[in-house]
Amino acid sequence: MKIDIIEINKVLSNEIRLRILQMLKEPEKHFPPHEDLGHFDDGVCVQYIRKKVGLSQSTISHYLSMMHKVDLVVPTRHGKWTYYKRKEETVQEYLQTIKYEL
Numbered sequence: 001m002k003i004d005i006i007e008i009n010k011v012l013s014n015e016i017r018l019r020i021l022q023m024l025k026e027p028e029k030h031f032p033p034h035e036d037l038g039h040f041d042d043g044v045c046v047q048y049i050r051k052k053v054g055l056s057q058s059t060i061s062h063y064l065s066m067m068h069k070v071d072l073v074v075p076t077r078h079g080k081w082t083y084y085k086r087k088e089e090t091v092q093e094y095l096q097t098i099k100y101e102l
Contacts, residue, residue: 003090011067016055016063021073023044024043027040028040046061046081072090072094074086
């Protein structure tokens, strides 16, 4: 799948969305340990992200949905909770595309 630089740029043009993606790079540095899972293998729970950035759950969910639509994050459901992690392949492809096409 070829990435869409314009759409990714739109998603990353928001300071909070960019910050979320940055925090998801090293979740253990930015979020407390997940009591229910005990690991970050499936990413970070939306509630943890919401608490960290201080916005409503609906806003955070919308932001993460936008990021998922351009393939920057991968959601995983555990019961009623959704966890998100960075999709490193897309991030790296985006960076390489920027490097070589601009």
